[in-house]
Amino acid sequence: MRIVAEHLSYTYNARSPFETAALKDVTLTIEEGEFFGIIGHTGSGKSTFVQHLNGLLRLPSSMKKYRPKKPKKGEVLPPPVVLRVGEFDLTDKKTDFRALRKKVGMVFQYPEYQLFADTVRDDVAFGLKNFSDTKLTAEETDAAVCAALEAVGLDFSELKDKSPFELSGGQKRRVAIAGVIVTRPEVLVLDEPAAGLDPLGKQEVMELLHRLHKSWCKTVIIVSHDMDEISENCTRAAVFADGSVKAVLSPRELFCRTEELLALGLDIPLTARLCALLAREGVAVDCDFTTEDFCRAVLALFGNKRGERT
Amino acid sequence: MGKHRASARSARQFAFVLGEISVLNAIEFADVSFRYEEGAPFAVRHLNFSVAEGEFVAVLGHNGSGKSTLARLANGLLTPDEGTIFAFGVQLGEKNLYDVRRNVGVVFQNPDNQTVATIVEDDVAFGAENVGLPREEIGRRIDFALKAVGMEPYRTATVARLSGGQKQRIAIAGVLALKPKAIILDESTAMLDPRGRREIVDVVSRLNREEGITVVLITHFMEEALLAGRAVVMNRGEVVMQGTPREIFGRREELLTYNLALPRIGVICEKLRAGGMDIGDTLDAATLAKEIAACVS
Numbered sequence: 173m174r175i176v177a178e179h180l181s182y183t184y185n186a187r188s189p190f191e192t193a194a195l196k197d198v199t200l201t202i203e204e205g206e207f208f209g210i211i212g213h214t215g216s217g218k219s220t221f222v223q224h225l226n227g228l229l230r231l232p233s234s235m236k237k238y239r240p241k242k243p244k245k246g247e248v249l250p251p252p253v254v255l256r257v258g259e260f261d262l263t264d265k266k267t268d269f270r271a272l273r274k275k276v277g278m279v280f281q282y283p284e285y286q287l288f289a290d291t292v293r294d295d296v297a298f299g300l301k302n303f304s305d306t307k308l309t310a311e312e313t314d315a316a317v318c319a320a321l322e323a324v325g326l327d328f329s330e331l332k333d334k335s336p337f338e339l340s341g342g343q344k345r346r347v348a349i350a351g352v353i354v355t356r357p358e359v360l361v362l363d364e365p366a367a368g369l370d371p372l373g374k375q376e377v378m379e380l381l382h383r384l385h386k387s388w389c390k391t392v393i394i395v396s397h398d399m400d401e402i403s404e405n406c407t408r409a410a411v412f413a414d415g416s417v418k419a420v421l422s423p424r425e426l427f428c429r430t431e432e433l434l435a436l437g438l439d440i441p442l443t444a445r446l447c448a449l450l451a452r453e454g455v456a457v458d459c460d461f462t463t464e465d466f467c468r469a470v471l472a473l474f475g476n477k478r479g480e481r482t
Numbered sequence: 483m484g485k486h487r488a489s490a491r492s493a494r495q496f497a498f499v500l501g502e503i504s505v506l507n508a509i510e511f512a513d514v515s516f517r518y519e520e521g522a523p524f525a526v527r528h529l530n531f532s533v534a535e536g537e538f539v540a541v542l543g544h545n546g547s548g549k550s551t552l553a554r555l556a557n558g559l560l561t562p563d564e565g566t567i568f569a570f571g572v573q574l575g576e577k578n579l580y581d582v583r584r585n586v587g588v589v590f591q592n593p594d595n596q597t598v599a600t601i602v603e604d605d606v607a608f609g610a611e612n613v614g615l616p617r618e619e620i621g622r623r624i625d626f627a628l629k630a631v632g633m634e635p636y637r638t639a640t641v642a643r644l645s646g647g648q649k650q651r652i653a654i655a656g657v658l659a660l661k662p663k664a665i666i667l668d669e670s671t672a673m674l675d676p677r678g679r680r681e682i683v684d685v686v687s688r689l690n691r692e693e694g695i696t697v698v699l700i701t702h703f704m705e706e707a708l709l710a711g712r713a714v715v716m717n718r719g720e721v722v723m724q725g726t727p728r729e730i731f732g733r734r735e736e737l738l739t740y741n742l743a744l745p746r747i748g749v750i751c752e753k754l755r756a757g758g759m760d761i762g763d764t765l766d767a768a769t770l771a772k773e774i775a776a777c778v779s
Contacts, residue, residue, distance in 0.1 A: 214645055214675045282673075341545045368591070368672045370544045370702045371743035397675045400746055439676045442746050442767060449771030455778055463749055471757040473778040478758075 173258030173275065173358050173391065175202040175225060179251050182220055182229060194220040196415040204358075207385055208393045209402040209423075212412030213437045218395050221412065222361050225257055225393075226276035227269040257359070274303045277357030277389070281364045283348035284341065292339075293317055293332040296351045303355045320354035321347075323388050324380055342373045346380070353388055360389040364396060378405055403427055403441040403461040411436065424460040506571055508664045508696040509533045509556050509586065514565035515719075516551060525551040526719040529565070533698055535663070538690045540707035540727065541700045543716035544741040549700045552716070553668040556698075557586040570663060584613060587657030591669045593649035596656075597641045602633065605641055605652055610659040620659075627655035630693070631685050647678025654685060664696035665689070672702060683709060704731065704745035708765060715740055732763045 182195040195217045202208050212218045223229040231253065255262040260272045280286065289295035296317045301308065308316075318328040324346040331339070336347050345365075353360065365381065366374040378401065385392045396402055402409050403423045411418045411426070413436045419426065427433070427444035434440065440448075443466040447457045459469040510532040517524045526548045533539050543549045554560040555567055558579045567574045569582045590596055599605040603624050610620045628634045631651040636644065641652060650670055657665055667686060671679040683706055689695045699710060707713050713730045715723035717740040723730055731737070734744055734752070744752070747765055754761045759777045764770050 213677065214647075368669075368702075370741070371704070371745075372741050373545060375743060437677055442750070445767050446750070446771050446774070449768055450775055453771060453775035453779070455775050463746060463753070467750060467753040467757070470754060470774055470778065471759070474754075474757065474759050477778050 174204050174256075175200075175258075175359070175391075176254055176256045177201070177221075177224070178254035180221075180224065180231075180253060180255055182217075182224070182231075184220075193415055198415075198417050200410055200417050200420060202391065202393065205390050206392075206407045207382075207405060208391070209406035209409035210393065210395045210412065211397070211399070211402055211409055211438060216412040217415040218412045219363060222278070222363065222393065222395060224255060224262065225359070225361055226273045226278050227262060227267075228278070231255060231263050270303070274355045275357055276359045276361065277352040277355065279349055279352050279360070279362040279365060281367060283352075284344035287336040287344060287348055287351075290335060291333050292321070292336050292347055293328075295336050295347060296320055296354050299351055300354045316354055317350075320350040323353060323384060324350045325383075326350065342369060342376065345369070345377065349380070353384065357389055359391045359393065360384065361393045362395070365394055366396075366398070366401060374401075381405070397439075399427075399439045399441040399444075403443060404463065411438070422460075423462075427461045506535045507532045507568065508535045508537070508570055509666075509698065510568040511552075511555070512566050512568070514555065514562045514567060516555060516560060516562045516564075524719050526555065526562075529720060531714065531721050533664070533696060535570070535696055536690070536694050537712065538687070538697045538710045539699070540710035540713045541698060541716060542702075542704075542707055542713060542730075542742060547716040547740075548719035549716055550668050551719070553588055553666045553698070553700060556666055557583050557588050559588075580613070584660050585662050586664045586666065587660060587662040588666045588668060589650065589653050589657055589670045591672050593646050593653060593673065596653040597649060600641060602628075602639050602641055602644075602652055603637045606655045606659050609656050613660065623659040623661070624655075627658040630658055630689060631655045632681075645678065646674045647681045650674060650678065650682050651685060654682070658689070662695070664698065666698040666700070668700045669702065671706065679703070679706070704765075715742065717741075728765065731765055 178199045180195055180198040181193065183191060183193045185191050198221060210218050210222065220229060253263055257272065257276060260267050287295055289298060293314070297313050300313060300316055321328045321331065326343065326346055336344060339347065362381070366377045369377060381392055381394070382405070406423060408420060408422050409426055410420045418436065427440055430440050430444055430448050441461055443459065443461045443463060446466065447459070450457055455473065457466065457469045457473070459465040511529045514526060514529045515524050516526045529552070541549050541552065551560065555562055556569070558574050569586050572578055572582060574582055597605050598608050606624050606627050607620050610623050615623065628637055631654050633648065633651050633655060636648065641649065644652065654665070665686065671682050674682065686697050686699065687709055690697045699706060701707060708727045710727060713725065713727040714721050715730060722740060723733065723736065731745065731748060734748060737744060745765065747767065747770060751761050751763060751770065754774070761770070761773050761777070764773065
C-alpha cells in the first residue's frame, strides 16, 4: 500500500490557549515495500504524523464537504489536502476505518506496557478476534496466533499458557508485536521499536523487523531517535522539524548533510561523523553509511594505498 | 561462603579506617544476596561492591542482570535476604531508612512516573517537605536544586507540559533538594531522546565534579559509561568486570559472553583491523579518524 500525504496539517487543542500546530503542510509519499525511517527532534510532529496513518488522529471529516467547488472571483483556494493509504482515502469520512486499521498495524513506544491478558495466547488473539468479521474457531485462532508468535521468533507451545507478565523484557516486546501483526497488516508502523532495550536486544529487534519486512508486512515504517539505526536499516528517511518535513532522502544522501542535521538538533550516525572527520584530513570516503559499507570503502582505500607502495 | 563473608568484612573495615582519614565508601554491598520470590533465582548473589565517596561509577549489564535490583537495594526499597549494605558507613536497617534515603537518592527510568505535583517548584519541594524542613530552607533548596539542573526559568511551569528530558531534570532536582551525598540513576536516560540524554549526563557529571556528589549511573548506553571514572559490568546478579571504561571495552570477547554488544565504534575498529589496517582500540571518533587517515594517505 502506497501512502500519500499532501498539505496535511494538524493542530492540537485548536481554539484554546494551548493551541499548538503539530503538523504544518506536510507532503510525503511512502512507497510500498519500503523500510522507511522517520526522524526528528521530540515535538517535531513525527508521532502526530504516524497516528494519522491508521486514523488514530483524523482529519476534520468535513474537509471535503466544505471545500467550495468553485472559488469566488479573485480568491485562491488553498491546495487540497490529500491523505491516502493504499485504496483508503482518509479525507473521506465514509472510509472504513476498521478495515484500514487491520491493514495498518501500529506498535507504540514500549508496547509491552499494553499487554493485559492472562495468557500469551489471549493477548495475541485479542486484535485478531476484534478485527475478524466472522467468529473464529479455536483452531483458527490458535493457528493464527502460532504463526504470529513464530514470526517474532517465539515458541507457541512453550509460551501460549504463560502469563505475558512472567516473560523477560525482550520477550514481552515480541509478544506485543505479535499481537499487532496477527491481523496480517500490510503496513507496520513502529514508534521507537528498540528504545529501552540493551544493545543486544536492540540488535535482535531490528533483525526481527527485517525478517518481518521480507516475509510478513510489505512496508515497515519506524520512528527513531537513533541515527545509527536509521543508517543501518532504512531505504529512505523523512526528517521532521517543527511540524514540517525538511527532507526525504536515502541514508546515503541524507547523512552527507551533517551540518543541516546538527542545526536541527539531530545526531548523525557514527559512520557519518567519521566520514566528516576524515574529509577534514583530506580523505574522501564514499559509502552509504552502514557499518559494512563504511568498512568496505575504507579497506578499499587502504588496499589502493598498499597497491601503490608495492 | 564463610570465606566470602570474612573477606567482605575485612574490606569494609579497611574502608572504614580509610574513611577516618579521608575516603569513606558512599555505598557498600557486603556479600549481599536477594531474590524477589522464594524459589526464584537470585537477582543479586553474594555481591561485593563498593563506591567511594565522590566517585562516578557506571554500571553496565544486559536486561535482567541485576542492575536495577542493586539500585533498589542501595536505598532500602528492597531489603537483602543475606548480607549487609552500608551507606556512608551506616548499616541499612528499618530504623535509619529515612536518613539513608536523604543521603542516597535514586532517579528512575520513566519521567512520567516520578512527578507528584502539577507545578515544578511543588514537585521539587515534595521530598524536602516530607522530611520536615523549615519553609525558608525549602525555598533555598528549591533555588539551589533548580539552578543545579538548569531549570530555574521553569520554576512555576506545569510539569505535564515539559519534555521528557526536562521532567527527568526535575526528578533530579527533587532528589537534590534533599542534599544527598550520592545519586543513583537507574537507566534514567533510557526513555529520552539524544538531546534529553545529553542534558541529564551533563547535569550529573557537573554535580559530581563541582558538588562532589557520588554518582552511580546505570545505563545501556556505552557512550555514557565512557564519562565515568570506573565501569562495572554485572551478569546474573554478580559483578563480573571492573575497571576504567576503556579497559572494559578493550576486553571485547569477555563483553560478548555477558551478552553486551560492542559499541558500534568497536565493531568498526575490529573490522578494519581484520582487513589488515593498523588500528588501535579507541572509542573516540576523532582518534579513529586520525588513525584511518594515517593508514590510507
